[in-house]
Amino acid sequence: MKKLAFFILLSLVTLGVSAQSNLKWNVNAGIGMSNWYGDDTDGTDAKFAYKVGIGLEVPFANTNVWSFQTGLNFISKGVKGNGVTDAWDVVDVTINQLYLELPLMVGARIHTAK
Structure with a gap:
């Protein structure tokens, strides 16, 4: 229920400010490397x-x-990576985790030159 209320509030704020001319939309894209660290992560390799x-x-x-x-x-x-299922079998494993991220940030633009 809280998530639904937050989504409705965010939608109303977006609709309320959409009439302003100084809204800036952008598209983000990038690649990187992902890996796991911690206990029982021996034998893991980074993936794109x-x-x-x-x-x-x-x-x-x-x-x-x-x-x-x-x-x-x-x-x-x-x-x-490769995971050991028992004392004799070794299996190659690839884990793909997919996320939807909704960041909420406050930004500051510092004008240093004209």
Whole structure:
């Protein structure tokens, strides 16, 4: 219920500020490496991970320095490795974890040059 209320509130805020001309939309994309660290992670190797998404930047009312930033990202994480099932069998394993990420951030643009 709390998630639904938060989603409705975020949607209303987005609709309320969509009439402003200084909204900035962006597209995010990137690649990286993903791995697991910790207990019982011997024999794991890093695998390529990717991230794609869209973002929105909404400046606060009376300033051109501070802004609210959000978006929706689709992120891949995981690991490759070999796991031992018993004393004799070794199995190659690839784990792909897929996430939807909704970041809520406050940004500051510091104007250092004209």
